[in-house]
Amino acid sequence: MRFIKDREWLLENLHDEHVSVIDCRFSLADHLQGKKDYLQGHIPGAVHFDLEQDLSGNIREHGGRHPLPNIDDLIRKIENAGINNDKIVIAYDQGEGPFAARFWWLMRYIGHDKVFVLDGGFKNWHEANLPVTVEIPLFEKADFRLKLRPELLATFEEVKEAVETQNQVLIDSREERRYLGIEEPIDKKAGHIPGALNKPWMEGVRGGHYLPISEQLQRFSELDPNQSIIVYCGSGVTAVPNFLALKEAGFEKVKLYVGSFSDWISYDENKIELSS
Incomplete structure (x- = not known):
């Protein structure tokens, strides 16, 4: 199944009452920027979902910098x-890609199948001079039936077991310098979870577009499609493009460690590797 739609598809289906559009723009440098951008202009009919307000929960001692949101909320x-x-x-x-992918993963986690990511995002849409509005849409409240899919989520305990037994493949989605521990601009410790492979998420996209399946398969060529795979990053956001790319490439047993490296290092006893 493909999980990506292009701008032509969205333009053709923009006014279809069976299609909902979600604006997930966000800036890690300025947490208010995404909402500002939305108010200044968005794809018609789009509702804004904020990474920290809507797609993440409250930060606690454990759980990472962007833990799961309260599902009821x-x-x-x-x-x-x-x-x-x-x-x-x-x-x-x-x-x-990462913020829209985070929403995509959450929707699949709560049991929604018909969810996609817009390839190229708002930048690609705007550069093509396609419709943009400042109008805030209002909708009649719908009824959504929850059907959690725990098989998409890797718990801390599962990750710890994977480190100890190597029963699952761990993929670190951060850039190589953070993986190697050469630099760490965000978290209080540097390095990676022991035994993890490094597959930087940004290598799966080019110019804001996901690479075709053939090239994704090349990126993951050393992996066995039958293996269980856990992807992580710093806080469970930039790992999701890798999750999506793996699923696009036909890997079925893929899980997201939402707490990611920021959760792993919150346990003082956990070991960290500094090189591959």
Whole structure:
């Protein structure tokens, strides 16, 4: 199954009542920027979902910098956006990919199948001079039925077992310098989870567009499609493009460690590797 739609598809289906559009623009440098950008202009009919307000929970001692949101709160926001289990949902961010992918993964985690990411994001849409509006849409509240898919989520305990027994493949999605521990601009410790492979997420996209399946298969050529794979990053956001790319390439047993490296290092006893 393909999880990506191009701008032509969205333009053709923009006014279809069975299609919902979600704006996930966000800036890690300025947490208010995404909402500002949305208010200044967005794809018609789009509802804004904020990474920290809507797609993440409260930070605690463990769980990482972007833990799972409260599921009841997430469903309430989804229902207020007029989304039920039958709607086709397409999410976009500025074009980088991770924020829309985070929404895509969460929707699949709570049991929604018809969810996609807009390839190229808002940047690609805007550069093509396609419709943009400042109008804030209102929707009749929908009814969404929760069907959690725990098989998409890797718990801390599973990751710890994977480190100890090597029963699953761990993929670190951060850039190589952070993986190697050469630099760490965000977290209080540097390095990676022991035994993890490094597959930087940005190598799976080019100019804001996901690479074709043939090239994704090349990126993951040393992996066995039958293996269980856990992807992580710093806080469970930039790992999701790798999760999506793996699923696009036909890997079925893929899980996201939402807490990621920021959760792993919150346990003082956990070991860290500094080189491959």
